[in-house]
Amino acid sequence: MWQRYNQFKERGLKLDMSRGKPEKAQLDLSVPMLRIDDGWIDDDFISEDGIDVRNYGDPTGIPEAKRLFSELLGVPAGQIIVGGNSSINMIHDTLTRALLCGPMEGDTPWAKLPRVKFICPVPGYDWHFHMCETLGIEMIPVELEPGGPDMDKVEQLVKDPAVKGLICVPMYSNASGITFSDETVMRLASMKTSAPDFRIVWDNAYCVHHLYENDRDSLMNIYDACVAGGNPDRVLMFTSTSKVTFAGGGVAAMGASPANIARHGALLTCQLVCYDKLNQLRHVRFLPDKAAVEAHMAKHAEIMRPKFEFILDVFEKELSGTGTWSQPKGGYFICYYAPEGCARRIVELCRDAGVTLTPAGSPYPHGIDPKDSTIRIAPTYPPFSELRLVIELFPVAVKIAVAEKYGN
Numbered sequence: 001m002w003q004r005y006n007q008f009k010e011r012g013l014k015l016d017m018s019r020g021k022p023e024k025a026q027l028d029l030s031v032p033m034l035r036i037d038d039g040w041i042d043d044d045f046i047s048e049d050g051i052d053v054r055n056y057g058d059p060t061g062i063p064e065a066k067r068l069f070s071e072l073l074g075v076p077a078g079q080i081i082v083g084g085n086s087s088i089n090m091i092h093d094t095l096t097r098a099l100l101c102g103p104m105e106g107d108t109p110w111a112k113l114p115r116v117k118f119i120c121p122v123p124g125y126d127w128h129f130h131m132c133e134t135l136g137i138e139m140i141p142v143e144l145e146p147g148g149p150d151m152d153k154v155e156q157l158v159k160d161p162a163v164k165g166l167i168c169v170p171m172y173s174n175a176s177g178i179t180f181s182d183e184t185v186m187r188l189a190s191m192k193t194s195a196p197d198f199r200i201v202w203d204n205a206y207c208v209h210h211l212y213e214n215d216r217d218s219l220m221n222i223y224d225a226c227v228a229g230g231n232p233d234r235v236l237m238f239t240s241t242s243k244v245t246f247a248g249g250g251v252a253a254m255g256a257s258p259a260n261i262a263r264h265g266a267l268l269t270c271q272l273v274c275y276d277k278l279n280q281l282r283h284v285r286f287l288p289d290k291a292a293v294e295a296h297m298a299k300h301a302e303i304m305r306p307k308f309e310f311i312l313d314v315f316e317k318e319l320s321g322t323g324t325w326s327q328p329k330g331g332y333f334i335c336y337y338a339p340e341g342c343a344r345r346i347v348e349l350c351r352d353a354g355v356t357l358t359p360a361g362s363p364y365p366h367g368i369d370p371k372d373s374t375i376r377i378a379p380t381y382p383p384f385s386e387l388r389l390v391i392e393l394f395p396v397a398v399k400i401a402v403a404e405k406y407g408n
């Protein structure tokens with residue numbers, strides 16, 4: 001095995017598979033959006049409500065962009081705030097407001113409480129965990145099962161009034177690729193929490209990121225479930241076009257109850273005059289509705305699908321019986337679950353042979369994977385031709401690490 005490994009090493013590979021970034025061919029799909037002659041007419045900068053998008057105005061977004069995100073998030077357009085280029089930024093702002101001002105007028109600002117805890121389904125998104133850590137929110141990891149977090153555990157934890165929220169990626173989850181079941185959504189929406197200002201941060205970043213036309217996960221509308229459960233203010237939903245158009249150059253949005261939107265809309269006005277409405281209008285001219293987004297996402301899937309299938313095929317051939325892995329139908333990641341105690345070593349071996357993976361442990365709060373088992377693989381960034389050349393390194397690294405730990 002070392003001989004095969006050294007052969008990889010001698011090839012002088014250099015590949016970054018650490019983050020879920022689109023590859024160039026995916027970014028190229030949205031370039032027509034930037035062409036003046038394709039999307040803009042000389043003086044056609046006026047949004048539906050008559051605002052010139054080149055000027056100040058519409059702090060919560062232009063109406064046509066609200067309509068688009070209302071379709072994606074499943075709430076009326078009046079319950080949408082269209083933001084800037086980042087949903088992570090909107091989530092950070094939302095949590096910061098809860099900490100400094102309280103989730104609603106009259107609520108105690110969370111930062112004035114002795115402890116604020118959030119439930120964090122794991123494996124999860126490292127950026128959520130950095131954010132909570134930086135903001136002083138204690139994280140309680142709860143294992144993700146095939147249908148979502150262990151709900152018996154969640155229902156137990158929310159009896160603690162210091163548990164103020166849960167942060168998750170409910171569809172094609174980063175990192176495990178699972179989608180919350182209807183039962184999970186209903187239990188989250190209707191469970192009894194000790195904290196009346198309990199919030200679910202529903203980061204639906206991958207809501208339209210299906211790999212297959214006819215074999216897709218579907219996610220129940222949690223806002224409707226919260227209303228039915230008598231908890232309309234419980235959920236704060238987010239998404240963005242970072243992985244639809246341009247990563248870091250897209251448009252983000254938040255959807256929630258009328259009371260939450262009123263609260264955040266009001267607090268927003270001391271933060272900025274308005275977001276980038278030119279980008280909002282550019283986006284809706286290019287992708288006017290959900291049907292257009294889905295047609296566009298089918299083109300992304302054409303580029304991404306062969307990579308996912310190739311990796312899964314290599315795992316099947318080379319790793320059967322050694323660890324397990326996810327088989328996602330969408331999203332950006334494959335998770336490999338190594339035999340316990342091997343993940344760090346596998347990532348190290350790959351790194352030493354020129355392939356950078358997401359650091360082992362990063363899908364867990366504070367970077368601590370108690371089993372040292374989960375490895376998030378991000379197949380999207382390298383073009384397929386490069387991915388093909390290097391992915392066979394991974395099983396070799398796995399076999400070496402497992403042999404070192406457990407013997408042959």
Ligand SMILES: Cc1ncc(COP(=O)(O)O)c(C=O)c1O
Nearest residue numbers: 086087088125169174205240242
């Ligand atoms: C779950 C999740 N949320 C949010 C983001 C980032 O979104 P944005 O670019 O809108 O901040 C990512 C990117 O990897 C992600 O995986």
